[in-house]
Amino acid sequence: MAKASATVTVNPQHDGNTLRDGLHRDRVTDPCSIVFFGASGDLFKRMLLPAVYALRLNGTLSNDFALVGYSRSNYTDESFREYCKQQLDEFAPADQKPKGAIWDDFARRISYMSADFDDVKCYEALKKRLDENDAQLGTAHNRLFYLSTPPSVFPEIIKHIKAAGIDPRTHVKGWTRIVVEKPFGTDLLSARALQQTVERAFDERSVYRIDHYLGKEPVQDIMALRFANTIFEPVWNRNYVQSVQITAAEQLGVELRGGYYDNAGALRDMIQNHVMNLLALVAMEPPASSDADAIRNEKFKVLSAIAPPTHEDVASMSARGQYGPGSIDGKPAIGYRAEQDVDPASNTETFAAVRLHVDSWRWAGVPFYLRSGKRLARKVSEIAVTFKPIPHRLYGESTDTIEPNVLVIKIQPEEGVTMRFEAKVPGPKSHIRSVFMDFNYGSGFGVQSPPAYERLIGDAIRGDQTLFTRWDAVERAWEIVTPILDVWEHTKDFTFPNYPAGGQGPESAAKLFPEWRAL
């Protein structure tokens, strides 16, 4: 470990731009050691390391912190620091590259442990390293363990953390928390088994199940939109809403993750976690307060009000697809079965759509349509709330279609909110046409929203669980999708591949819901 030297303090100054008022309200977090299991992996270099460095640069991270990397690859403390610098040079935004005194101070707080996750001795060495950090780097006995490894090794790591006495029940000085990457289980049974392992070492208040979608600013704005305004809530119910559609569409294929994806599919990979979380935020009742558990109680209630389909219902309330060859942005794209590490006869869905109902007083009779897929025409994540048609027509020429109002919460790549409403076209005739009110985060606040991982890692260090998924919600989401998974796994879809790369998804999705918004 590097010897202590003078600490470099970062204090972000207010830059005088009133649009940015309130954006730097985050408190400096507690001193702590952050241990990244899987530190030589893809997620660490692309997302986690730049997020931690950004927290340091913007003054959120305490000056007294330490970063410990843990994986099999062979680095020394020194060569791992050099590796981190190279990754930040490549993946951090242009204004957050490692340099100067801040980087030097950050670097000396980085150390590395090279070992297999089943190596008991290494956890003892990790314990020693954490104690040294407390003594030499002022990390105050606070520890954040971040599991960024293949999910298959999560249980092993947790068991060893407990055996080495660095779990929160044994190490009672300071706080100890664990961030668990997705997926949390691959089905209901494996999720329950993983939870049992987690519970043996960590109480729920120390567990942070990450769904990086929840760290995106527009997702957090769903609650602000609903509960910091008066005009939306009165119409946010079955009396005014016709349907809700939630889309998480990607243009990318499986890239280098074919091996993982072929065992997962779109329903497990996206709908069970990200999309279900969005549904819960859109449909929940106002929480009693803005406390993490008050919000998570309401989210859980929504999921509890969704009846899992019976096996017989699955065909009529869902659609699945798999992409074949096609073209993306005018360039040819191969089909899923030709992707690296994918079974050439694969029955895995790369597109999933489902219709769910929230059986509550507020939502009775309103269908919620969810869809997610890869190699679609456009990358777009959004929630569209479509309102009921007008009850009586007064305006518009006979050829005009009067469209229903639609409120769209745009999550990515655009971030903002759009409202579609009808307006009269200027001129002597009374033509009616749809127009849009548009709010965009970038121009509205004069900054782009911070990356999701920056927000979430900051929250985990602060001890704010609001944006992390509680076990009851994870379990319930698995219960809802399990019958669909069962049917899809046991019945081969002979129409696969049934949509071209770059398309809108399969015909069966259009049959399920003809009014999907175009991708």
Ligand code: NDP
């Ligand atoms: P990688 O395969 O790139 O990295 C896995 C890491 O775990 C490597 O550092 C590897 O170390 C280490 N590792 C694996 N097995 C062992 C072992 N037995 N002992 C010690 N170290 C081991 O995975 P990703 O970084 O892509 O993903 C990590 C997690 O994040 C996964 O749960 C994934 O589902 C999740 N995730 C990833 C996303 C992404 O964009 N990459 C997005 C969302 C979630 P080494 O190679 O040195 O042995």
